[in-house]
Amino acid sequence: MLAPQRTVIRRGAGLYALEQGLRRRGFRHIAGADEAGRGACAGPLVVAAAILPDGRRGEVPGLADSKLLTPAARERVYEEVVARAVAYEVVVIPPDEVDVRGLHVCNLAGMRRALARLTPGPDYVLTDGFRVGGVGVPGLAVWKGDQVAACVAAASVLAKVTRDRLMTELSEQWPTYGFAEHKGYVTPMHTAALRRHGPCPVHRWSYANVAAVADRAAPGVRPARAGHTAPVVVADDAPEA
Numbered sequence: 001m002l003a004p005q006r007t008v009i010r011r012g013a014g015l016y017a018l019e020q021g022l023r024r025r026g027f028r029h030i031a032g033a034d035e036a037g038r039g040a041c042a043g044p045l046v047v048a049a050a051i052l053p054d055g056r057r058g059e060v061p062g063l064a065d066s067k068l069l070t071p072a073a074r075e076r077v078y079e080e081v082v083a084r085a086v087a088y089e090v091v092v093i094p095p096d097e098v099d100v101r102g103l104h105v106c107n108l109a110g111m112r113r114a115l116a117r118l119t120p121g122p123d124y125v126l127t128d129g130f131r132v133g134g135v136g137v138p139g140l141a142v143w144k145g146d147q148v149a150a151c152v153a154a155a156s157v158l159a160k161v162t163r164d165r166l167m168t169e170l171s172e173q174w175p176t177y178g179f180a181e182h183k184g185y186v187t188p189m190h191t192a193a194l195r196r197h198g199p200c201p202v203h204r205w206s207y208a209n210v211a212a213v214a215d216r217a218a219p220g221v222r223p224a225r226a227g228h229t230a231p232v233v234v235a236d237d238a239p240e241a
Contacts (some may be wrong), residue, residue: 016059017152018142022124023054029086031122032151033111033132036066038103041168041207042177042184042200045098047110048158049118050081050088052151057084063153065146066160078161081154087115088154090162096222099206108132114235128152174200 019030019217033049052058060080062073069077081088091110098106111132115125124138128145145152159229164183171180177193177200184190184202186209198216199205 001091004018004218008235015063015148015153018149019052019054019058019151027138028054029113029118029120029122030124030126030151031087031118032126032128032145032149032153032155033115034128034146034152034156034159035107035110035139036156036163036202037184038107040184040188040191040204041186041210042095042179043170043204044095045103046154046159046163046166047092047093047107047114047124048088048162049111049114050151050154050158051086051118051120052081052154053084053086058150060084060154062158063150065144065153066156067146069157074157074161074164081157085154087118087120088158089094089117090158092162092166093119095140095202098204102206107174111135111215126152128156170202174202221225 005209008032031049032052033047035045035047035071037043038053045182051107052060058235062069062077062080064077066074091114093106098214101109111127112134115122115132115135122135122137124139125132125135125141126145129141129143130208131139131141133139142148142152147153159210167183171178175195178189179205182190191209194203194213195216198213198218199210199221200218201222203210205211
């Protein structure tokens with residue numbers, strides 16, 4: 001039996017070319033999954049999955065990697081994705097769960113959860129950077145997938161906008177940290193607030209920079225979870241999607 005002919009998609013072919021190629025191979029519902037908040041030391045990890053329709057309705061005006069969009073543009077694209085998507089899901093993983101289970105484990109579990117909740121379910125899954133197994137359908141990890149595949153870019157916008165809104169709400173509850181400004185990432189403003197006030201309940205206490213100032217936490221603030229012996233080193237102060 002001859003092997004099926006490979007489908008070759010060139011990177012410069014456009015944001016929708018990969019999904020179009022997969023549809024030509026018989027995959028109807030192609031889901032993209034991405035997350036926001038990996039590099040933050042405070043706030044939740046937010047994971048999203050999305051299936052865009054075929055044809056012109058699936059061409060979302062202004063869609064791009066969420067990191068390349070302004071906050072106002074992200075909000076506009078978010079509304080378009082919600083209105084056009086065949087299906088989408090957003091999963092919010094709280095910081096204490098990240099502390100207990102670890103970032104990568106939570107990320108994989110969140111993607112599986114979001115993909116499993118899609119109705120209709122996907123026939124094929126595209127993810128940004130690393131493969132997610134255990135979803136019951138074929139999949140492909142795409143380097144810089146949120147700049148290559150429309151469904152991954154849509155998921156990145158859903159995750160980023162949801163998380164930014166949550167961090168703005170948390171800023172009202174914990175105004176001394178400036179969460180509305182830096183969204184929980186490691187910036188000079190955030191570092192200064194951590195050193196001055198210590199961490200609050202929405203910080204990720206397993207992270208090295210948070211653990212280093214944990215002795216300054218207010219009474220009643222949750223401690224780092226017992227048994228978490230390897231704090232995550234946070235070195236990247238650039239926000240990500």
